[in-house]
Amino acid sequence: MALAREESSPLFAGTAAGTLRLIFYLALALVLMVLDHRNGWIWRLRNTASVLVEPVYRLASLPATGMRAASVAFSDRKVLTEQNQRLREDLLLANAKLNRMAAVAEQNQRLKELLDTQHSLELNVQLARVIDVDLGASRQRMLINVGSHDGVKKGQVVIDAHGVIGQVVEVMARTSLVMLVTDPDHAIPVVIERTGLRTVAYGSRDGALLSLPNISMAADVHPGDKLLTSGLGGRFPPGFPVGEIRSVEPAASGMFLEGKARPTADLDRSEDVLLLHDLAEPVGPPEPVTPAGPPADLAPAPSASTAPPPSTPRAAVAPATSTGTAQP
């Protein structure tokens, strides 16, 4: 019966057998797809098959490679010469650049060595590499790759090419921790380059800025003024750039002007920093004079001349040194 139907006329015929077969094959395909999608054992079959398939790919890519070969074979001689010429020039240029780069690298190496062992006029410095930076809101520290083995001592000043970065607050065997000038707990005695006004720059909590909260209302401070270390307090040697005033506004208390300054050192970019080796000469407050000498008639004159300078630095520097060193 079924045979007869199949033979009779396929004109409009839909045989049940054909539909069944279709369903069978579709189901088979579905099973294969699911197995393949789930990455079952099928991948092994694929791997072996891909070995067989590879020559087929070669064969299939023949037309494309043939076209490429033909385009090379039939391309204009002039175009090729031009291209050749251009490539030659490029090669020459690249070689020249490479040579110069090698020279520069050599020079760089030499300079680094020089810097590392340098005993220059007044800077006895040591090169250090920044390992880690911690620039948070309440902590601004960086870790450098020299420690007590390299002769680093607590309190050493860290600078880069543009200015003061901070000071060493903790020394470990091979590394040391540096407190940045922008750390909220840090203070540095500064002098404004233009006017000579002394003040203290604190780190601030709002980003990478320095804060100068106690400038007197009458002081002559403008945005753009440069801040240098004043050398007071005996920790930072004088004359290193620290920052540049950004804005000056009356403080909330109304008693002082408050300045904001941007540090000149590349706090967030520097990779190599310099450690100042010998600490600044103790130019800060002089030792208290021991009233030992009997010649009392000479005493008033020197004490009168030296008394005023120490009094101001003492007032300004006291918070700086205390907060700066007491932190760790």
Added chain:
Amino acid sequence: MNKQRIQWLWFAGSLLFALMSMLIPLPAPLQPFKPYWPALFLLYWALESGDQRVNLGLAFCIGLCADLLDGVLLGEQAMRLCALVFIALRFRSRLRFFPMWQQTLAVLALLLNDRVLLLIVRTFAGEALPTASWWISPFVGAALWPFLFLLMDDLRMRLRIQ
């Protein structure tokens, strides 16, 4: 005997050629215009020789080969070609006697149906929806159909094979 072998070679060779054409790398801008060659050749043979040569098993095998060669999900093209061949065989007698333009339209419908199937499979596999250019291929295939059909017929006549 000899003639039969030539016929068989001709048949298999055309299918192999279709698989090869599917693999030929094209420049990226031309890629969406590449017609689905195995479907076209299978359609031709399904219309020409019918059940004697083309059946669902063959379509399934060709599809599996294409899947392996193409590196797509195994069974995807097998399913599509099965569906295509099934429909073509079912309506073979009518399709054969259509004038060429109607036949072309029918081929277009078949190829579009094929793309819809592919879309369904891809959606189930969790792939992103293809762009509009993805739908160009069936139209290119349909546009090539009359030429392919006439060329194959002409070659067959010249070679005097069935």
